[in-house]
Amino acid sequence: MASPLASALVIAIDGPAASGKGTLARRLADYYHLPHLDTGLTYRAVAHMLLAKGWPLGDAPHAVEAAHLVDLGGLDRTVLSAHAVGEAASKIAVIPEVRRILVDKQRVFAAQPSGAVLDGRDIGTVVCPDATVKLYVTASAEVRARRRLAEIEARDGSGDFATILADIVRRDERDMGRADSPLRPAADAHLLDTSEMDIETAFLAARAIIDDIVATGSGS
Numbered sequence: 663m664a665s666p667l668a669s670a671l672v673i674a675i676d677g678p679a680a681s682g683k684g685t686l687a688r689r690l691a692d693y694y695h696l697p698h699l700d701t702g703l704t705y706r707a708v709a710h711m712l713l714a715k716g717w718p719l720g721d722a723p724h725a726v727e728a729a730h731l732v733d734l735g736g737l738d739r740t741v742l743s744a745h746a747v748g749e750a751a752s753k754i755a756v757i758p759e760v761r762r763i764l765v766d767k768q769r770v771f772a773a774q775p776s777g778a779v780l781d782g783r784d785i786g787t788v789v790c791p792d793a794t795v796k797l798y799v800t801a802s803a804e805v806r807a808r809r810r811l812a813e814i815e816a817r818d819g820s821g822d823f824a825t826i827l828a829d830i831v832r833r834d835e836r837d838m839g840r841a842d843s844p845l846r847p848a849a850d851a852h853l854l855d856t857s858e859m860d861i862e863t864a865f866l867a868a869r870a871i872i873d874d875i876v877a878t879g880s881g882s
């Protein structure tokens with residue numbers, strides 16, 4: 663069981679596409695009895711609205727309008743998980759005004775008295791710079807592509823490894839290369855390279871880091 667927590671525990675988890683950060687975030691939220699927000703879904707919701715209306719992804723005024731409409735309580739993972747929506751989300755995520763609006767909503771979520779787990783690309787650096795614990799979850803592009811392919815095959819059929827790998831590399835470049843809030847580890851983030859870990863091992867490693875920080879207040 664989780665140790666009793668004296669103050670709100672905010673866990674910030676960042677990492678590239680298909681690093682396993684989402685699965686890890688859900689496991690940790692469950693274990694520590696904290697609400698969880700997958701912030702990627704907020705960018706996906708904006709992209710999905712633009713795609714549904716046939717508006718170009720570079721249409722900043724409409725993207726801003728869509729960002730205002732995002733309701734954290736109504737994010738439908740099933741609808742938003744489509745590959746095309748993720749690609750589009752990475753494109754609209756470069757618009758600073760869209761980021762500002764979504765970050766404000768994400769910060770309200772993080773400020774709940776219970777604490778919270780948030781995962782994304784800029785949680786430790788921008789959304790929750792004062793988070794209790796910051797994790798940066800990564801894995802090699804090849805390992806991430808292999809995991810993505812296994813997911814696709816388990817769901818509905820076949821995928822092409824080379825295409826998936828190229829998509830992942832392109833997405834990394836866009837998410838790490840943008841001017842506003844690029845993906846990078848916060849200076850005080852704990853790095854978790856899951857290339858050689860299964861989810862259970864990654865979960866136990868993350869728990870060890872979190873419990874140490876909660877117990878000592880420093881994570882040293």
Ligand code: DC
Pocket residue numbers: 679680701702703705706748751752755781782783784785833837
């Ligand atoms: O984690 P994901 O694949 O659902 O994220 C989709 C895109 O949204 C990602 O490629 C970049 C953007 N994103 C972001 O810019 N900042 C976040 N905190 C989360 C996601």
